[in-house]
Amino acid sequence: MSLTYEERKQTILAQLATQGKVQVQTLAQLFQVSTETIRRDLDRLEKEGELRKVYGGAVRVRSGMIEAPFQKRSQLQVQEKQAIAVAAAALIEDGETIMLDNGTTTLEIMRQLQHRSLITVITNSAPILTIALESFTGKIIFAGGEINTAVQAATGPGAHEILDQFKVNKAFISAGGVSFTDGITDYVLEEALISRKMMERAEEAILVADHTKFGRSTFARIAPADHISMVITDSNCPTEWIENFGRLEIETVISD
Structure with a gap:
Protein backbone atom coordinates (compact mmCIF):
# COMPACT_ATOMS: atom_id res chain seq x y z
CA MET A 1 0.00 0.00 0.00
CA SER A 2 1.50 3.33 -1.09
CA LEU A 3 1.92 6.18 1.36
CA THR A 4 -0.18 9.32 1.12
CA TYR A 5 1.35 12.75 0.59
CA GLU A 6 0.91 13.61 4.28
CA GLU A 7 2.75 10.43 5.29
CA ARG A 8 5.58 11.11 2.84
CA LYS A 9 5.67 14.72 4.02
CA GLN A 10 6.38 13.74 7.62
CA THR A 11 9.28 11.51 6.60
CA ILE A 12 10.72 14.16 4.27
CA LEU A 13 10.54 16.84 6.98
CA ALA A 14 12.08 14.49 9.55
CA GLN A 15 15.03 13.81 7.21
CA LEU A 16 15.44 17.53 6.56
CA ALA A 17 15.49 18.23 10.29
CA THR A 18 18.25 15.72 10.99
CA GLN A 19 20.25 15.76 7.72
CA GLY A 20 19.56 19.21 6.29
CA LYS A 21 19.02 17.91 2.76
CA VAL A 22 17.03 15.27 0.83
CA GLN A 23 17.61 13.74 -2.61
CA VAL A 24 14.85 13.02 -5.15
CA GLN A 25 16.27 9.64 -6.20
CA THR A 26 16.77 8.47 -2.62
CA LEU A 27 13.21 9.45 -1.65
CA ALA A 28 11.74 7.77 -4.74
CA GLN A 29 13.47 4.51 -3.77
CA LEU A 30 12.45 4.87 -0.13
CA PHE A 31 8.76 5.41 -0.91
CA GLN A 32 8.76 3.20 -4.03
CA VAL A 33 7.21 5.92 -6.15
CA SER A 34 8.32 7.76 -9.27
CA THR A 35 10.75 10.67 -9.19
CA GLU A 36 7.95 12.82 -10.64
CA THR A 37 5.82 12.09 -7.58
CA ILE A 38 8.68 13.17 -5.32
CA ARG A 39 9.24 16.35 -7.33
CA ARG A 40 5.56 17.20 -6.98
CA ASP A 41 5.83 16.59 -3.24
CA LEU A 42 8.83 18.92 -3.03
CA ASP A 43 7.03 21.56 -5.12
CA ARG A 44 4.12 21.44 -2.72
CA LEU A 45 6.34 21.57 0.37
CA GLU A 46 8.22 24.54 -1.05
CA LYS A 47 4.92 26.40 -1.55
CA GLU A 48 4.07 25.57 2.08
CA GLY A 49 7.34 27.16 3.13
CA GLU A 50 8.77 23.91 4.52
CA LEU A 51 11.86 23.63 2.30
CA ARG A 52 13.77 25.12 -0.62
CA LYS A 53 14.27 23.10 -3.79
CA VAL A 54 17.81 22.69 -5.14
CA TYR A 55 19.25 20.63 -7.99
CA GLY A 56 18.47 16.97 -7.34
CA GLY A 57 16.52 17.52 -4.14
CA ALA A 58 15.76 20.08 -1.44
CA VAL A 59 17.28 21.70 1.62
CA ARG A 60 15.88 22.96 4.89
CA VAL A 61 14.73 26.57 4.98
CA ARG A 62 17.29 28.45 7.04
CA SER A 63 16.13 30.55 9.94
CA GLY A 64 16.46 34.30 9.88
CA MET A 65 19.83 35.65 10.86
CA ILE A 66 18.40 38.29 13.19
CA GLU A 67 17.30 37.19 16.64
CA ALA A 68 14.29 38.70 18.34
CA PRO A 69 15.01 41.04 21.28
Whole structure:
Protein backbone atom coordinates (compact mmCIF):
# COMPACT_ATOMS: atom_id res chain seq x y z
CA MET A 1 0.00 0.00 0.00
CA SER A 2 1.50 3.33 -1.09
CA LEU A 3 1.92 6.18 1.36
CA THR A 4 -0.18 9.32 1.12
CA TYR A 5 1.35 12.75 0.59
CA GLU A 6 0.91 13.61 4.28
CA GLU A 7 2.75 10.43 5.29
CA ARG A 8 5.58 11.11 2.84
CA LYS A 9 5.67 14.72 4.02
CA GLN A 10 6.38 13.74 7.62
CA THR A 11 9.28 11.51 6.60
CA ILE A 12 10.72 14.16 4.27
CA LEU A 13 10.54 16.84 6.98
CA ALA A 14 12.08 14.49 9.55
CA GLN A 15 15.03 13.81 7.21
CA LEU A 16 15.44 17.53 6.56
CA ALA A 17 15.49 18.23 10.29
CA THR A 18 18.25 15.72 10.99
CA GLN A 19 20.25 15.76 7.72
CA GLY A 20 19.56 19.21 6.29
CA LYS A 21 19.02 17.91 2.76
CA VAL A 22 17.03 15.27 0.83
CA GLN A 23 17.61 13.74 -2.61
CA VAL A 24 14.85 13.02 -5.15
CA GLN A 25 16.27 9.64 -6.20
CA THR A 26 16.77 8.47 -2.62
CA LEU A 27 13.21 9.45 -1.65
CA ALA A 28 11.74 7.77 -4.74
CA GLN A 29 13.47 4.51 -3.77
CA LEU A 30 12.45 4.87 -0.13
CA PHE A 31 8.76 5.41 -0.91
CA GLN A 32 8.76 3.20 -4.03
CA VAL A 33 7.21 5.92 -6.15
CA SER A 34 8.32 7.76 -9.27
CA THR A 35 10.75 10.67 -9.19
CA GLU A 36 7.95 12.82 -10.64
CA THR A 37 5.82 12.09 -7.58
CA ILE A 38 8.68 13.17 -5.32
CA ARG A 39 9.24 16.35 -7.33
CA ARG A 40 5.56 17.20 -6.98
CA ASP A 41 5.83 16.59 -3.24
CA LEU A 42 8.83 18.92 -3.03
CA ASP A 43 7.03 21.56 -5.12
CA ARG A 44 4.12 21.44 -2.72
CA LEU A 45 6.34 21.57 0.37
CA GLU A 46 8.22 24.54 -1.05
CA LYS A 47 4.92 26.40 -1.55
CA GLU A 48 4.07 25.57 2.08
CA GLY A 49 7.34 27.16 3.13
CA GLU A 50 8.77 23.91 4.52
CA LEU A 51 11.86 23.63 2.30
CA ARG A 52 13.77 25.12 -0.62
CA LYS A 53 14.27 23.10 -3.79
CA VAL A 54 17.81 22.69 -5.14
CA TYR A 55 19.25 20.63 -7.99
CA GLY A 56 18.47 16.97 -7.34
CA GLY A 57 16.52 17.52 -4.14
CA ALA A 58 15.76 20.08 -1.44
CA VAL A 59 17.28 21.70 1.62
CA ARG A 60 15.88 22.96 4.89
CA VAL A 61 14.73 26.57 4.98
CA ARG A 62 17.29 28.45 7.04
CA SER A 63 16.13 30.55 9.94
CA GLY A 64 16.46 34.30 9.88
CA MET A 65 19.83 35.65 10.86
CA ILE A 66 18.40 38.29 13.19
CA GLU A 67 17.30 37.19 16.64
CA ALA A 68 14.29 38.70 18.34
CA PRO A 69 15.01 41.04 21.28
CA PHE A 70 15.67 39.35 24.63
CA GLN A 71 12.46 40.64 26.19
CA LYS A 72 10.34 39.33 23.33
CA ARG A 73 12.07 35.93 23.39
CA SER A 74 11.47 35.64 27.13
CA GLN A 75 7.72 35.64 26.39
CA LEU A 76 7.90 32.70 23.93
CA GLN A 77 7.46 29.03 24.97
CA VAL A 78 7.36 30.20 28.61
CA GLN A 79 5.87 26.99 30.04
CA GLU A 80 8.37 24.83 28.17
CA LYS A 81 11.31 26.92 29.35
CA GLN A 82 10.12 26.87 32.94
CA ALA A 83 9.71 23.08 32.86
CA ILE A 84 13.18 22.69 31.34
CA ALA A 85 14.58 24.96 34.06
CA VAL A 86 13.02 22.85 36.83
CA ALA A 87 14.59 19.71 35.35
CA ALA A 88 17.96 21.47 34.98
CA ALA A 89 17.96 22.79 38.56
CA ALA A 90 17.25 19.28 39.86
CA LEU A 91 20.56 18.13 38.37
CA ILE A 92 22.62 20.71 40.29
CA GLU A 93 23.98 19.39 43.57
CA ASP A 94 24.95 21.43 46.61
CA GLY A 95 28.58 22.47 46.46
CA GLU A 96 28.69 22.61 42.67
CA THR A 97 29.79 25.49 40.48
CA ILE A 98 27.89 26.01 37.23
CA MET A 99 28.00 28.32 34.23
CA LEU A 100 24.91 29.83 32.60
CA ASP A 101 25.21 31.45 29.20
CA ASN A 102 22.99 34.31 28.07
CA GLY A 103 19.61 32.88 27.13
CA THR A 104 15.97 33.03 28.11
CA THR A 105 15.98 29.36 29.16
CA THR A 106 19.10 29.76 31.30
CA LEU A 107 17.43 32.82 32.83
CA GLU A 108 14.63 30.51 33.99
CA ILE A 109 17.25 28.20 35.53
CA MET A 110 18.54 31.12 37.58
CA ARG A 111 15.02 31.75 38.85
CA GLN A 112 14.87 28.13 40.02
CA LEU A 113 18.11 28.55 41.99
CA GLN A 114 17.14 31.59 44.05
CA HIS A 115 17.16 29.78 47.40
CA ARG A 116 20.09 27.46 46.71
CA SER A 117 22.77 28.88 49.02
CA LEU A 118 25.41 26.20 48.49
CA ILE A 119 26.07 26.65 44.76
CA THR A 120 28.11 29.09 42.71
CA VAL A 121 26.85 30.54 39.43
CA ILE A 122 29.14 32.07 36.81
CA THR A 123 27.49 33.99 33.98
CA ASN A 124 28.10 36.67 31.38
CA SER A 125 24.39 37.54 31.18
CA ALA A 126 23.17 40.88 32.51
CA PRO A 127 19.55 39.65 32.88
CA ILE A 128 20.72 36.59 34.83
CA LEU A 129 22.93 38.78 37.02
CA THR A 130 19.96 41.07 37.69
CA ILE A 131 17.77 38.15 38.78
CA ALA A 132 20.58 36.80 40.98
CA LEU A 133 21.05 40.15 42.71
CA GLU A 134 17.39 40.21 43.73
CA SER A 135 17.40 37.23 46.08
CA PHE A 136 19.97 34.57 45.14
CA THR A 137 21.52 33.21 48.33
CA GLY A 138 24.48 31.46 46.71
CA LYS A 139 27.62 32.94 45.16
CA ILE A 140 27.41 34.81 41.82
CA ILE A 141 30.44 35.57 39.64
CA PHE A 142 29.96 37.87 36.65
CA ALA A 143 32.23 37.21 33.68
CA GLY A 144 32.52 40.86 32.82
CA GLY A 145 33.89 42.49 29.72
CA GLU A 146 32.48 44.71 27.07
CA ILE A 147 28.70 44.81 27.45
CA ASN A 148 26.91 44.20 24.18
CA THR A 149 23.72 46.18 24.80
CA ALA A 150 21.92 44.50 21.90
CA VAL A 151 22.14 41.08 23.57
CA GLN A 152 22.48 42.33 27.18
CA ALA A 153 25.61 40.31 27.90
CA ALA A 154 29.36 40.65 28.37
CA THR A 155 31.41 39.43 25.42
CA GLY A 156 34.92 39.88 24.08
CA PRO A 157 38.42 39.16 25.46
CA GLY A 158 37.65 40.32 28.99
CA ALA A 159 34.81 37.84 29.44
CA HIS A 160 36.89 35.02 27.91
CA GLU A 161 39.83 35.78 30.20
CA ILE A 162 37.62 35.54 33.30
CA LEU A 163 36.01 32.29 32.17
CA ASP A 164 39.46 30.80 31.57
CA GLN A 165 40.16 31.11 35.30
CA PHE A 166 37.55 28.51 36.25
CA LYS A 167 36.84 24.82 35.86
CA VAL A 168 33.22 24.07 36.75
CA ASN A 169 30.97 21.07 37.21
CA LYS A 170 28.30 21.91 34.67
CA ALA A 171 27.68 24.44 31.91
CA PHE A 172 24.09 24.99 30.80
CA ILE A 173 24.07 26.14 27.19
CA SER A 174 21.17 27.71 25.30
CA ALA A 175 20.97 27.87 21.51
CA GLY A 176 19.35 29.61 18.59
CA GLY A 177 19.19 26.35 16.68
CA VAL A 178 20.15 22.67 16.86
CA SER A 179 21.01 20.65 13.77
CA PHE A 180 22.93 17.42 13.22
CA THR A 181 24.57 18.93 10.15
CA ASP A 182 25.37 22.41 11.49
CA GLY A 183 25.54 21.58 15.20
CA ILE A 184 24.47 23.88 18.02
CA THR A 185 24.22 27.43 16.71
CA ASP A 186 23.46 30.96 17.83
CA TYR A 187 22.56 34.21 16.11
CA VAL A 188 25.51 36.27 17.38
CA LEU A 189 29.12 35.17 16.89
CA GLU A 190 30.36 36.78 20.11
CA GLU A 191 27.72 34.95 22.15
CA ALA A 192 28.44 31.65 20.38
CA LEU A 193 32.12 31.99 21.30
CA ILE A 194 31.24 32.61 24.97
CA SER A 195 28.97 29.55 25.03
CA ARG A 196 31.75 27.48 23.44
CA LYS A 197 34.21 28.70 26.06
CA MET A 198 31.80 27.71 28.85
CA MET A 199 31.53 24.21 27.37
CA GLU A 200 35.32 23.95 27.33
CA ARG A 201 35.59 24.99 30.99
CA ALA A 202 32.97 22.53 32.26
CA GLU A 203 33.16 18.87 33.18
CA GLU A 204 29.69 18.42 31.67
CA ALA A 205 28.05 20.51 28.94
CA ILE A 206 24.24 20.41 29.01
CA LEU A 207 22.08 21.83 26.23
CA VAL A 208 18.78 23.38 27.33
CA ALA A 209 16.49 23.88 24.34
CA ASP A 210 12.76 23.77 23.73
CA HIS A 211 11.35 21.88 20.76
CA THR A 212 11.23 24.94 18.47
CA LYS A 213 15.06 24.97 18.28
CA PHE A 214 15.42 21.53 16.69
CA GLY A 215 15.97 21.38 12.95
CA ARG A 216 16.94 25.06 12.90
CA SER A 217 20.32 26.49 11.90
CA THR A 218 21.38 30.02 12.78
CA PHE A 219 24.41 32.15 12.01
CA ALA A 220 27.28 31.12 14.29
CA ARG A 221 28.29 27.64 15.41
CA ILE A 222 28.75 27.00 19.12
CA ALA A 223 29.83 23.38 18.80
CA PRO A 224 29.00 20.10 17.03
CA ALA A 225 26.01 18.32 18.52
CA ASP A 226 28.13 15.45 19.83
CA HIS A 227 30.13 17.83 22.08
CA ILE A 228 27.31 17.86 24.64
CA SER A 229 26.65 15.12 27.16
CA MET A 230 22.96 15.83 27.83
CA VAL A 231 19.95 17.59 26.33
CA ILE A 232 17.07 18.89 28.42
CA THR A 233 14.01 19.64 26.32
CA ASP A 234 10.22 19.51 26.45
CA SER A 235 7.74 16.78 25.58
CA ASN A 236 7.15 18.19 22.08
CA CYS A 237 10.67 17.30 21.00
CA PRO A 238 10.37 15.09 17.87
CA THR A 239 11.00 11.38 18.48
CA GLU A 240 13.63 11.17 15.75
CA TRP A 241 15.75 13.72 17.60
CA ILE A 242 15.63 11.70 20.82
CA GLU A 243 16.59 8.58 18.84
CA ASN A 244 19.48 10.35 17.13
CA PHE A 245 20.78 11.74 20.42
CA GLY A 246 20.65 8.19 21.78
CA ARG A 247 22.78 6.93 18.90
CA LEU A 248 25.33 9.61 19.80
CA GLU A 249 25.19 8.44 23.44
CA ILE A 250 23.78 11.80 24.51
CA GLU A 251 21.31 11.52 27.35
CA THR A 252 17.95 13.22 26.74
CA VAL A 253 15.87 14.51 29.64
CA ILE A 254 12.23 15.31 28.81
CA SER A 255 10.78 17.87 31.20
CA ASP A 256 7.21 17.52 32.48
